[in-house]
Amino acid sequence: NRKNEAKFKYAPQVNIDQNEPRNAVWGKNFPAEYQSYLQTSDTGFASYQGGSKMRDMLEEDPNLVILWAGYGFAKDYNQGRGHYYSVEDIHNTLRTGGPTGPGDGPMPATCWTCKSPDVPRLMNEIGVAEFYSGKWADKGAEVVNPIGCADCHNAETMKLQISRPALIEAFEAMGEDISKVTHQEMRSLVCAQCHVEYYFNKNLPGKEGTPYLVFPWKDGMKVEDMEKYYDELGFSDWTHALSKAPMLKAQHPGYETYLTGIHADRGVSCADCHMPYASEGGQKYTDHHIQSPLNNINNACQVCHRVNAEQLRANVYDRQRKATENRLKLEEQLVRAHLEAKKCWDLGATEEQMQPILTDIRHAQWRWDYAAAAHGASFHSPVETARVIGGGMAKAQDARVKLARLLSQLGFNEEVPFPDIATKEKAQEFLGMDMDKMKAEKEAFKENLLPKWLEEAKAREAKMSSDKVAEASN
Amino acid sequence: NRKNEAKFKYAPQVNIDQNEPRNAVWGKNFPAEYQSYLQTSDTGFASYQGGSKMRDMLEEDPNLVILWAGYGFAKDYNQGRGHYYSVEDIHNTLRTGGPTGPGDGPMPATCWTCKSPDVPRLMNEIGVAEFYSGKWADKGAEVVNPIGCADCHNAETMKLQISRPALIEAFEAMGEDISKVTHQEMRSLVCAQCHVEYYFNKNLPGKEGTPYLVFPWKDGMKVEDMEKYYDELGFSDWTHALSKAPMLKAQHPGYETYLTGIHADRGVSCADCHMPYASEGGQKYTDHHIQSPLNNINNACQVCHRVNAEQLRANVYDRQRKATENRLKLEEQLVRAHLEAKKCWDLGATEEQMQPILTDIRHAQWRWDYAAAAHGASFHSPVETARVIGGGMAKAQDARVKLARLLSQLGFNEEVPFPDIATKEKAQEFLGMDMDKMKAEKEAFKENLLPKWLEEAKAREAKMSSDKVAEASN
Amino acid sequence: MGFFKNILPPKTSRWRTTAVFLIAVMLGFSFFTAREAEVLSYLSDDPQACVNCHVMTPVYNSWMHSSHREWASCNDCHVPHNNVFNQYYFKAKDGLYHASIFTLRKEPEVIFMRDESAAVVQDNCLRCHVQQVTQTKYTGWLDSHASNRTDRTCWSCHREVPHGRVHGQSTIRTNIAPLPTDPTMEVVPAWLKNELSNTKSVSHEK
């Protein structure tokens, strides 16, 4: 019987604990998957707007610095790269600052949530709310392994499973039960643990003060639904440094926008394109080199689409270019609106006069960010992306017509001059940001605190053993 | 025995002349095609925004009356219906007015061009420029058969052929040779004789004064290309009654927008969806019931898409709804811009002050119309349609911010009141249009002149015989 | 005759003649259907049996041009292979169903597989490919591995296996496909045969 033969021949090498954060340990049992996973360390591919290369978004599009004035993203923002770098990149970003020890730094511990399989381990050990509490620096020594197996798999059965509470709670909030989904849906939902819009709620009953991770899906996942949700909550991520508008930041609503596209409509999952089958020895395995499918059109697209690779690539670029064209127009409108609002304040406008304008700006930029932040959206759902950008333009127009009237009323009836923000550096300088200081603090952190974290982690992991199966199942 | 049915037997009943405008005569040789063609007389189907039903567009969306103030379309505009009605509908529309005899009425003869197989006959008999000369009423007795066989077919071989000079000339202008196209392209190009943007050029060298039909494709078919073409020509269709902007009217750029969509990219032709094959007893024929494919999803879509009909319909409606949402926003912006410009003139603005604003309005509304006028575009090419609407919004914003500044300068620093244009009637009244008079003139035309045209035509056609094959090939 | 007693009205009833007539018509119709559509051809494994109906020509032609032609015939995919009884039962049931639809001219322009047929095809894909689509080593110890790999129709990704992208009655220009009932085709046309035999005889004479 071949089945028994297989069982005999391919016994697992090690027993894996559900809280095992080290991918290499899982890799002993699943070498093909692990080897392909390791390839997410490759940074050699660049497409029109994506790829695994490090891309400085602020350099490529300095408008962003102005749009995020007063917020962490104006300091440093890169296009995401492979899962292999998730921990390294959060160490390096200026957004997390240069903490000198526990309790220090601008970011909360919650920032770790989507960066490592150490997260489910820690949540298991200390509790969810406890995990979210405190500063990012407090848990630096605990979270060291990049995104990996334990984030998506059950260790015993290797079934896909949800390791992050926020997704489960979001389903509950929508009145749905995530344990009732199909296997096909799981092939997208494991990604929806992280590739989604989120916010930190500090006022959850019973958990006051803890920046608890929440996905704002209670009223739906469309741009209008989430806006309503945030408006009713009176929530804002930050106050804009120029316009003083109470802003919302959209973070990669990848899953939400994907759901509105034709591929989701036809039941195509994230894994179908980003983890297509590959074969080894005539047998299929799931390619764990999660990346831009444009670096793998043959397996990722051509099984379903029998047209040539260049045509498929052109289809993708065409949609991305059209989205970019109008997105850039909306960005310019928003930059102007922020500058015009600042001018109004400078000329003595009142809160009452500004309030409707600031609401328009908030809503317009929220739409822009929803359409821009998930880098795949302009292909995943080009029609919805365009609809959202159009909606943002309409709001921006409302704001700017009102601003023109208010400026005249305040005695200024001409175009507000557009500053020189041709590069990231110029834009940051225009805002008076002290980049040298931030970089120096980051360097100090990398020299002093970071090595300590890694040492501590190494010592901890050295104590964790990985049982050989033979020993365990004696 | 059904198997024998499959063996095609073609025995022509009559000899058909290339200039034969009567579809029934062709129908003697090709009964299946003719019978299905006759079904374009059905007016029983309505979809979300299309179908064969008569739909009064001005009633469904009274913004249009304002957008076209001072132009024929503000009088009367319906969503197109079956080819069977092409002649009846151009008789009935208020746009052609109520001519009382030759030389009378608002429209040129060129208007007949896309309405009948009498057109190639006449062009053949009297010449192309001669056909375009004179008034619409001058040729009323000549053009009586609705769109049909001679518009698309060679009478001898039944091959597809181009019967309209404008398309051939447009290819020449682009430096292409229409006789070199593939058969599959012909399955779209026969439609591109009519379902395209056009204008009447009265200054063609050697044909000065004749409103010669031209497709503005010399610099390309994109919205920006044609805009550039018209701008360089200094062409405008009319001057807006409120804003005095030199306007462009986009007429159903159906072929142009289709070309930018995924179906064209994959080689799917107009006929594939609007004239799918049907079979009757094993005999295949092209379904000549040209209509909304949503009334025929099994043949029109499921040949390629193995999903259920309701899902396909939902896909179409979803794209149409998203386009409509932003199109309506753009319409409101444009209506406001026209009203605001009028207010400026009323307050004594100068030509010089108004000029940049009017250019913005012209460009914004051109984009809107390009995206709206081809009723299929929001499905044929949803991403391009959205891109164009977004571009229109950006131009409208430029106009309105400038308008707000100019209004303030002229002493008016508030919102220009929005009139009550909730219905077509109210909107037409707001513009001071005398609809009763127009309707009365139309009635008089239908009672007096029209019957004479039809009688004259009847007499002419009675003299044309259709040779029986037996006699001809004796 | 007990059977007829039960279904026929009593001899005294005026309905009896009518009923006998109707039964005769029904039987006749069934035979007609069976003959017209060559239902017996369903029992054969020869793909040509399927093209007895011209409505099967498009799928026959697409299969003819697919890589599966050399490996799998219609029945390898469309008929259950789990046991012999099921195989013939399914064939007969399908055969009668297709035949009635065909005779009634109720076939849609674009045919879709029924859910039961889809399940049969899916099983057959697996019958041949299970070794390729599942990892032998994992099937032994990961319980859901096989179902994870097979709970979705194969042709949701392999959309053109084996019938291509475009489906439907009219997707091929001519209805020409070899019918088993056709006489053997003339490979060499008569005039050429003549010509050749002339040449032969001429050269012989030389």
Ligand SMILES: [Ca+2]
């Ligand atoms: Ca990337």
Ligand SMILES: [Ca+2]
């Ligand atoms: Ca219509």
